Amino acid sequence: MSPRGRRPGGEDTRGAIVEAARAEFSRGGYDATSLRAVARRAGVDPALVHHYFAGKPALFAEVVGAPADPSALLGAILEGPREELGRSLARAFLQLWDSPEGRTRFEMVFRSTASHEESASLLREFLAKEVFGRIVAAVGDPSAPQERQRLRAGLAASQMVGLAVMRFILRLSWVAEASVDDIVDEVGPVLQGYLVR
Amino acid sequence: MSPRGRRPGGEDTRGAIVEAARAEFSRGGYDATSLRAVARRAGVDPALVHHYFAGKPALFAEVVGAPADPSALLGAILEGPREELGRSLARAFLQLWDSPEGRTRFEMVFRSTASHEESASLLREFLAKEVFGRIVAAVGDPSAPQERQRLRAGLAASQMVGLAVMRFILRLSWVAEASVDDIVDEVGPVLQGYLVR
Numbered sequence: 001m002s003p004r005g006r007r008p009g010g011e012d013t014r015g016a017i018v019e020a021a022r023a024e025f026s027r028g029g030y031d032a033t034s035l036r037a038v039a040r041r042a043g044v045d046p047a048l049v050h051h052y053f054a055g056k057p058a059l060f061a062e063v064v065g066a067p068a069d070p071s072a073l074l075g076a077i078l079e080g081p082r083e084e085l086g087r088s089l090a091r092a093f094l095q096l097w098d099s100p101e102g103r104t105r106f107e108m109v110f111r112s113t114a115s116h117e118e119s120a121s122l123l124r125e126f127l128a129k130e131v132f133g134r135i136v137a138a139v140g141d142p143s144a145p146q147e148r149q150r151l152r153a154g155l156a157a158s159q160m161v162g163l164a165v166m167r168f169i170l171r172l173s174w175v176a177e178a179s180v181d182d183i184v185d186e187v188g189p190v191l192q193g194y195l196v197r
Numbered sequence: 198m199s200p201r202g203r204r205p206g207g208e209d210t211r212g213a214i215v216e217a218a219r220a221e222f223s224r225g226g227y228d229a230t231s232l233r234a235v236a237r238r239a240g241v242d243p244a245l246v247h248h249y250f251a252g253k254p255a256l257f258a259e260v261v262g263a264p265a266d267p268s269a270l271l272g273a274i275l276e277g278p279r280e281e282l283g284r285s286l287a288r289a290f291l292q293l294w295d296s297p298e299g300r301t302r303f304e305m306v307f308r309s310t311a312s313h314e315e316s317a318s319l320l321r322e323f324l325a326k327e328v329f330g331r332i333v334a335a336v337g338d339p340s341a342p343q344e345r346q347r348l349r350a351g352l353a354a355s356q357m358v359g360l361a362v363m364r365f366i367l368r369l370s371w372v373a374e375a376s377v378d379d380i381v382d383e384v385g386p387v388l389q390g391y392l393v394r
Contacts, residue, residue: 114307114311115312120366128369128370148379153371155360158372162360163359170321172321174325194383
């Protein structure tokens with residue numbers, strides 16, 4: 001089989017798609033990368049990319065090593081009760097990373113972001129478009145200027161990122177040893193205040 | 198002059214003290230390191246350590262590359278009006294890091310924390326003892342269990358750390374390009390809510 005030919009299905013194909021996606025994201029950034037270009041680089045039919053991955057956010061989550069696609073979790077949360085948004089976000093965020101494997105993955109994403117501007121840039125594009133942009137569009141306070149709504153969404157993001165840094169990287173015992181329920185009780189209202197007014 | 202002899206004053210002495218402190222902190226952690234042991238390792242009189250540094254927190258700030266000693270800034274904030282605590286903390290934290298030099302230093306501290314467990318451990322000890330422990334002691338809600346007060350202080354810390362990660366490392370434009378005043382307006386009440394009830 002020529003390396004330029006189309007590959008058959010299987011784990012090898014899935015891995016080839018992930019590697020091709022890593023290269024395309026790295027070359028062009030998140031927004032500019034198309035699943036078609038990923039398929040072309042992997043030498044597979046575009047239908048196979050869709051077979052393995054629900055969409056670009058899911059493929060990106062796989063490339064950065066997230067335990068799940070955050071934008072898919074977000075969809076469910078945004079469809080839930082508005083008054084529970086802050087608590088649901090806090091709980092989903094903790095549950096995403098709060099297992100031994102999740103912690104290890106958070107450390108990997110974090111170290112890569114800390115040491116490679118390119119990783120930071122990719123993650124920034126993804127978060128703005130697939131996570132916080134969607135929250136602002138769904139729940140933003142229409143009486144506030146868009147700039148202020150975006151700042152609040154970014155601060156909600158910063159609360160979650162900082163929580164994970166304290167719990168998984170710095171491991172300050174006050175935060176690292178607290179129960180998920182206690183953290184949700186405290187962080188939920190803060191996220192709610194930033195995002196829903 | 199013998200390398201084991203006492204050194205005279207000057208930049209060389211100051212640098213020797215900082216290097217000795219780095220080694221002592223690294224060997225024994227923050228709490229267990231004494232200024233006397235630092236002086237002994239640097240081969241200088243303990244009075245010289247006190248001549249160059251206001252105390253252990255100031256020496257630690259120098260070793261990790263912070264632009265100033267956060268615990269000294271904190272002293273002034275804790276003496277100010279209680280109802281302004283959240284806003285004052287948010288403003289002082291941003292002003293500490295929010296210059297081109299401060300950003301570079303934050304990146305350095307951050308990368309080192311991300312990649313060396315020892316750096317994370319030192320920073321954790323310092324923050325718990327000299328920063329958040331003092332806030333809890335000064336303003337904690339006496340009706341809440343100590344564990345809950347500490348969780349809230351840790352979450353206030355996590356909001357500030359996450360803010361700096363978003364602004365200086367991920368550089369999400371919504372947060373990176375906002376004015377200090379706008380950020381203080383949003384983050385101040387959140388810190389106030391965590392710390393003062």
